[in-house]
Amino acid sequence: METLDRTLSALAHPVRRQILDSLMGQSRSVTELAEPFDMSLPAVSMHIRTLEKAGLVTRGRDAQWRPCSLDAAPMRQLADWLEPYRRFWEQSLDRLDAYAQSLREEEAGDGANAAD
């Protein structure tokens, strides 16, 4: 649950979501990541640190510019958490549809009775 909390908090900010999006499929330096944003480098670094703490981003050790890369494991966990809710709503919508149909049939039945 703690991991999930951290993942959700990390994903709660649009800047951090955009950073993660731009890390899909490639590593990038902090400078590269900061480019699209109208904010200071330290501000972007703070967001990256939040993502690091949540385990969503890892920093390279070798290169001097310590490239950032994406670690998708926590987000896959989030997708697993969502699965029961998908089932809940799929089945609820099934039932909504069936209930609407039963109401229609009832109404049609009433109509037939009225015609008798």
Add this chain to the structure above:
Amino acid sequence: MARTQPTDNGLPDDGVSALRELVLTRTVAMDRALVWRLWTEPQHLAQWWGPHGFTNPECSIEPRPGGRLRIRMRSLDGQEYLNAGIVQVAEPPERLVFTIALLNPDGSCRLENRITVDLIERGAATEVTVRVQVLQATTDAGENLAGMGGGWSESLARLAEMAASERTAR
């Protein structure tokens, strides 16, 4: 039903935002004004809310901003689950937005979600789109609810604020 397909790294191909939400769409052969009533009148809502086999012995909804939603679901084997939330938007017959926490029998809660329901006219039928967004995982919200109402409404007020600020940030 639209569902995001995962790419080979296990992530949706339309970005990380998609991981926090699910979107389901269903077309119901019924007039939109009536579908709205199925969502917002307790005697109707109780007939279909929840997974297959569940009944809803207690169901109430106040379809206005700040109104409460409270549904006690019962599974086939008699387990009861409380669903509680707050209505944020009610624009008949088009849009209903509410927060909802699905609580386990022991009062614990996994995630709180915001549900956005959009009803679109498709001739004589209605397209129902349900968007499920994860607001926050809360370990203590369930305990609050099991114990006393106060903590729970505080938690929901916090959630509503969070949701509002998130919308502004976008």
